Amino acid sequence: MKSKDSVKKEPLISGHKINKYYGKIHALKDLDFEVYPGEILGLIGDNGAGKSTLIKIISGVIPKNSGQICWKGKEVNISSVKQARNLGIETVYQDRAVVGCLSVAQNIFLGREPVFSWGPFKFLNKKKMYQETSKLAHNLKLNIPSPDQEVRFCSGGEMQGTAISRAMYFKAELVVLDEPTTALAISGVQKVLAFVEQLKKENIASIFVTHNLHHVYAAADRFLVMAQGGKVAEAKKEEIDVEGLTNLQLRKNEENISN
C-alpha cells in the first residue's frame, strides 16, 4: 500500500526477510519493513508481536539470524549499539536509559562527552556541555531549572526529553522510541508527542513503538502493524483511522485464536 511519493524516495533504513529465533521461538518471521527519511513510523502490535525484537535488532542490542538490513541503500550489519549510533540510529528506551544521580547535561553527553586536550590528557568541556544542554532544553521546551539538575528529580516526560535531546544533539537520522508514552501521565504524553513533532521538524525519522493506538495515531505518518512476528498490515495515516488500526490488531489476534 505504498503511496507514490514514498516509492520515489529511497528508504532511510529497510529490512528484508528478517528472521530471529530465541531458541525454538520464532520471534520474527521473514519481516520486511522500511522507514523513509523524516517520517514517523508507528510500529504497533500486541505484546509478543515482535516489536521489541525488531527495534533491538535495529539499535544493535541483539543480532538477527537471517535477512538483510540496508541503511540508505547499502547493506549494513548492525552488531553493536555503538555501531548503530555511528550510523545515526539513536534509541530512546522509555525512562530506562538515564542515570538518576547524574545531571541532565551529563546524561545527554554520557559516553560521548566533549573534551579539550591538555597535553596527552583529555578533560571534560563542562562549559560546552552546559551551554549545549541549555540550548537543547530551550528548543525542546524541557522544563528544567538548569542543566545541572539531577535527572532523578525530573518527571517521566522530562526524562524522555533528556534522552531525545541526545538524538538531536548527535544528529541522529533515525530515532527509535520504545514505548515512549507508556509510563507517563497525560501531560507527559503530550510533551513526548511534542518532542517527536520537533524531531520531524528537524527532518529526523522516527520509529514510534507502542501499543497505545491513540498516542501513536496522533504522531505517526504511517503505521506498521505486527502480530506473531510478522507484518499484518501497513497503512498511511490518510487511509486508516484509530478504529481501523484497532480492528487490524484485534482481527489478527482472533485469527490466531481460531486457528
Next chain:
Amino acid sequence: MKIPEKLQLTLVEYLIWVIIIITFIIFSLTIPRYFTLKNILFILYVAAPLGFLVFGESVALLTGNMDLSLAQNAGLSAMLVGVILVDWAPWLPGWFGIVLIVLVGALLGAINGFFIGKLDINPFLITLSTFLMFDWATYYLRRGAIVNVPKALLVAGGGRIGLIYNAILILLGITVFLYILLEHTRFGNAIRSTGGNPQASAMLGINVGIVNFWTFTLGGALAGVSGLLYIGYLKCIPSTIADGAIFLAFAGAIIGGVSLKGGRGSIIGALGGVILIGVIDAGCTMTAIDPALRGILNGFVLLIAILINRSRDSLRDHILMPKIRTEVRIKK
C-alpha cells in the same frame, strides 16, 4: 532571613568539614596542646596510610561495588616487595621498590577487577576470597616482621620536608589527581554512571565491565601506596600490617558521604572522612583513653555519620526539590 540556596547546598555538600571543625574545636578546648600546627600535621601524617584505603574503597563504592580485600592488598604488596628487596633480589635499587609496590597493588586489584568486570561475579564474594588469599599469603611470606627495610621504602611514609611529612604531600597530591579524574574526565563520568545505573550505562554504550576492571585496578594501586606509607610509618613490615584497616576504610568512605548504592559521593568528602577519623584518633591517643573505648567510639562515629548522611541526603533533595514541585502542581 533566608540563606541563599547555593550556600545551603554548599553547606550540606561539605557537612563533613563542618563536623570536623566542630570536633576539632571541642578537642582543642579540652586537650592541652591539641591545637598546634605540629599536632595538626601529625594527625594528617597518621591518617595518610588509611587515607589511601579510604580512597580505594570510595572509587569501588562509586561504581556500585565494594572491595573487602584492600587492606590485605596493602599488606601483601608491602610484604611481597619487602621480601623481594631484602631476600630475593637485594641488588635491586630501593626506589624500584616504590614503583614495584604500586604495580603489585594494581595487579592484585586487577585480579578482583577481572572477575568482577569480565566475569560479572558479585564483588562481595570475589573480594572476600581475595581477602583470605592476600591475608594468608602475607603470613606465608613472612611470619613476623622484616626489620631491615631498605631506606628508600621508608622515605615516602616516614620522611619529611621541613615540617611537612612526605606522606601528607602524597595524600594531598593523590586527592587532587582523583578529584580531577572523577570530576573532569570521561572515565570519572563512566564510574559514576556505572554506579548509578549500570543497565542504562550499558545501553548508552559504556563498557561497564571495563570500567569496573580499571576501577578495581586503580583501587589496588591506591592500596599499594597505602602499603608503602604503612612501611614508612611503622619502620618495618610486620605480617599483620594493615590488619583490620578495611573496616575503617569503609567507615571513612561512608563518613565522607560516599553512598553504598553507587554513583554518589566525592573524593573531597572521602578525604574529610579520613581526617575526621584522624582527628578523633589523635584525641583518643592524647587523652590515653582505653583502646577498647576508642574502638567503640569509632563505631559510634560511623553510626552517627550514617544517620547524618541519611538526613543530609534528604535535606539536599529538599533544597533541590521545590523548583520541580511547582511544575508538578501545575500539571495536576
